[in-house]
Structures are given as C-alpha cells and as structure tokens.
Amino acid sequence: xxxxxxxxxxxxxxxxxxxxHPYRTDNDGPLTYWQRMEIxxxxxxxxxxxxTPTEIAAQIEAMDARSPANGAAVxxxxxxxxxxxxxxxxxxxxxxxxxxFDIGPLHLIAVENTAQTHNLIVCTLCSCYPRNLLGLPxxxxxxxxxxxxxxxxxxxxLREFGLDLPDDVTVRVHDSTADMRYIVLPARPExxxxxxxxxxxxLVTRDSMIGTGLPRQP
Amino acid sequence: MAERVRVKALTPPGHVRAPWYLRGKVGxxxxxxxxxxNPEQLAYGLPAEEKPLFRVRFSMRDIWGEAAENPDDTLxxxxxxxxxxxxxxxxx
Numbered sequence: 001x002x003x004x005x006x007x008x009x010x011x012x013x014x015x016x017x018x019x020x021h022p023y024r025t026d027n028d029g030p031l032t033y034w035q036r037m038e039i040x041x042x043x044x045x046x047x048x049x050x051x052t053p054t055e056i057a058a059q060i061e062a063m064d065a066r067s068p069a070n071g072a073a074v075x076x077x078x079x080x081x082x083x084x085x086x087x088x089x090x091x092x093x094x095x096x097x098x099x100x101f102d103i104g105p106l107h108l109i110a111v112e113n114t115a116q117t118h119n120l121i122v123c124t125l126c127s128c129y130p131r132n133l134l135g136l137p138x139x140x141x142x143x144x145x146x147x148x149x150x151x152x153x154x155x156x157x158l159r160e161f162g163l164d165l166p167d168d169v170t171v172r173v174h175d176s177t178a179d180m181r182y183i184v185l186p187a188r189p190e191x192x193x194x195x196x197x198x199x200x201x202x203l204v205t206r207d208s209m210i211g212t213g214l215p216r217q218p
Numbered sequence: 219m220a221e222r223v224r225v226k227a228l229t230p231p232g233h234v235r236a237p238w239y240l241r242g243k244v245g246x247x248x249x250x251x252x253x254x255x256n257p258e259q260l261a262y263g264l265p266a267e268e269k270p271l272f273r274v275r276f277s278m279r280d281i282w283g284e285a286a287e288n289p290d291d292t293l294x295x296x297x298x299x300x301x302x303x304x305x306x307x308x309x310x
C-alpha cells in the first residue's frame with residue numbers, strides 16, 4: 001500500500017508542484033444521484049441505438065461553439081438596418097434565424113436601450129439565459145447575489161459593473177421567469193458612423209447584451 | 219388602458235414559476251406571449267396542458283414600496299394566466 005511507505009514515496013501529492021502551483025484535487029469523489037442518472041440514460045440511448053457517441057460529441061461541440069459573437073452580429077445588423085431592427089424587436093427568434101443562427105426552440109425577446117431607457121436581464125428563479133444565441137452564461141449571472149440584487153437594487157448592481165445611470169434614465173429589469181429569453185439591444189455608440197457591420201459587431205460585448213455594460217467605444 | 223392584474227398570493231407546494239417577491243403585487247399586462255405547457259406539471263414529467271403566458275410590468279414602487287431604489291423603474295416578469303387575477307378598478 002502506498003501509505004505503508006515512508007514520506008518520499010508518498011502516493012498523494014501535497015504542497016506545491018515542481019513548477020510552484022498547488023496540486024488540483026482530482027474528481028474521484030462519489031457520483032451524485034443526477035450524475036449516475038445522466039450516465040445511465042446516456043448509455044441506454046447508445047445501447048438501444050438512438051444516439052451515437054459521435055453525435056453526442058458533435059452536439060457538445062456545437063453548444064460550446066455558441067458565443068456572444070452570434071448575438072453581437074445580430075445587434076450590429078440592427079444598428080445598420082432599420083427594417084431588420086423593426087423585425088428584431090417584433091420577433092427576435094425569427095430575426096436571429098433570418099441571419100442563419102440555429103437557435104433551436106428559443107423564444108427570444110429583444111429589448112432596446114434608448115436615451116431614456118436601460119434594460120437589464122436576470123433570472124431570479126434559476127439561470128435562464130439565451131444560450132442558443134449567446135453561449136454559456138457568465139458564472140456571476142447564476143449567483144444568488146446577482147439574481148436577488150438585480151431586481152431589488154439594479155442601479156447599485158450596475159454601478160458595481162461601472163455603469164452609473166442618471167435618474168432620468170428609466171431602468172427596466174426583465175426577470176426570465178418562464179419560457180422567454182432576453183437580449184438587450186444596446187444603443188449604438190456615438191462616433192461609429194464610418195464603421196461597417198463587422199467592425200460594429202466587434203464593439204458589442206456580452207455584458208452589453210445582458211444589460212450590465214455598454215458597447216465598447218471605437 | 220392597460221389591463222391591471224394581481225399576482226395571486228398563493229403558496230402551493232412544489233415547482234412553480236411565479237417568483238415569491240411578486241406574489242400579491244399589482245402590475246399591468248405588457249404583452250401576451252401565447253400558450254406554453256404548464257411547468258408545474260412538466261417539472262414532474264406529467265402530461266402538461268398549455269396555459270396562456272403574459273409579460274406583466276410592475277413598478278419598483280409597487281413591488282418594494284418605500285424601500286424601492288427608484289420607484290419609477292420597472293420590472294417585467296412572465297406569469298401564467300392561472301397565477302393572475304384581474305384588479306377591479308372600482309375597488310380601492
């Protein structure tokens with residue numbers, strides 16, 4: 001047994017690695033109920049021939065490939081094409097599909113920031129987020145702190161993100177409590193008249209589409 | 219005039235998607251969203267009937283009262299019709 005030996009033969013890594021970093025704990029704890037459930041269902045689907053490992057890997061890759069760049073492209077199109085913006089605000093799912101984004105069954109609503117209105121998205125009940133368009137949510141979006149404070153003191157939260165809104169701007173918080181998902185259409189920054197659609201998209205940050213930030217200045 | 223509704227102040231057991239902080243609060247219908255399968259049944263793998271869903275807009279004043287950070291800011295949430303009751307304009 002490794003533990004029967006004296007210290008310099010010790011089986012476990014302790015302290016720092018030779019490169020000076022702490023050893024990371026391995027993930028060999030017991031499986032949770034839901035992890036066992038996922039493995040059981042996945043293996044049944046494979047054994048019964050409903051799915052192949054290649055299909056599962058391809059779907060994981062497709063989910064990982066979704067990023068805020070997709071949403072940024074939608075925002076930039078709305079900035080340069082007023083008719084597209086009208087369609088986006090009327091039906092953001094259809095407008096996203098029109099641009100070629102496969103967003104699955106996502107029911108998307110776009111909310112527009114103006115000189116008088118700032119929108120902020122939250123899901124107080126869990127972590128609803130337009131993943132099919134923007135990819136995975138940031139970790140803070142799922143925290144109890146953000147979820148509880150965004151509906152109670154949104155202006156204080158926004159100040160912590162570096163956004164100090166004047167009193168004459170109305171804050172509209174959107175709690176994704178059921179089947180809709182939300183994307184903020186931020187206002188187009190000043191001084192961007194000469195930029196093309198791709199350059200504009202590069203100014204659109206993830207946070208500006210959640211409402212916790214503004215687009216970059218060119 | 220926008221239709222005023224109150225979120226029912228119920229506390230049923232189990233999975234519901236009407237947030238606690240909105241129970242008993244009055245808002246206005248922002249837009250109808252169509253019908254969606256009832257999450258209160260879906261959550262348990264039960265056959266779920268479609269229920270009308272609405273976006274309801276509340277003022278921060280109406281949710282938090284004196285404690286509101288800015289009374290005229292708003293909060294929109296999606297609520298199923300069976301969680302909403304019409305507010306009688308003649309009642310105080």
